[in-house]
Amino acid sequence: MSNTVGVVMTTRVVAGLVEEHRLHGELREFPENLDATNGLIEVPTESLCDILCDAIATLAATSDASVKAAGVAMPGYLHQGVMLDSPNLPQLKGARVCESLRAGLDKRGLSLGLSVFNDADAVAAGIAATRGQMDRSIRVWTIGNGIGYGRYPWTEGPWEGGHTVVTLDPRENYCGCGGRGHLEGVMGHRAMRLRFLDMEPDEVFAAARKGDRRCAEFVDLWHRALAAATASQIHLEGASRFYYTGRDIQRLDLPRLKQYLYEMIKMSPLQNYVVEVLPEDPSLAVVGAGVAALLESRC
16 A cells, blocks of 8 residues: 655656555646746745645545655755755755645644655665665666756765766856856756757757757767766766666767767776666656655655
8 A cells, every 4th residue: 555655846746656666546746737837946935845745745635545754856955854055946945845844744734754855866766666676776867957966875965966067168157056067057958048049959959960060069068978977976986877867868869978988987897887768757756755755764
């Protein structure tokens, strides 16, 4: 029977009941009438917390079994229940997320375990859970409006891999955090729209395939940047398996990425890495948040 709720907030809020390391029933979106143009970027912090609490309460009420815990995943640097920074949802910066969520659940008459996670960490936990690899180390890049770096098992630290420095060019200042030379400043959807004011990101990749020089050079930079960030993590943490997924994963040319990784990683003990692309699947982060909520409490 279902015993946890997983909730994920990125450009929207999706949630589901989680049972035995898998989704039980369908994913639900909250609120259902969300403005698709602006998403959550203009929603005040208090209202965001209300949306999250409503999602948990709604799903808990539909469960056939007692819900033991809820896991909430969101973008940004979370530490001891406080959102220290969140470039893609800046209104959350400084928010006492755990405190606000607990108060909201208490107001709704719910007493259950509560944990909050970075959204990319939830994806890593979801991959581990759904593939029966809870005993392995999982690392994942999520490619979308921002670039997330997720790890399972979770360990203390910011792990803001999307802000890995991949270029020393001082003109590379498109990252939402304001830093220069960041991976997200090259690959992020928002950053690409700032770079190509006359083209949408999908148009840039389409033009590159047709031979447009400016676009082709950027697509090459895009892949080299991801390879550089991956290679840096391998040099720091060792080889093993890396996954790539997310809303914009269709832009990734895996053979090109592998070639650049081959050029960047030459120490033989570090060459036994494996890279794999996973189609976008919102349920991965939901399952990961629900499963991780039972394993540890971060509130």
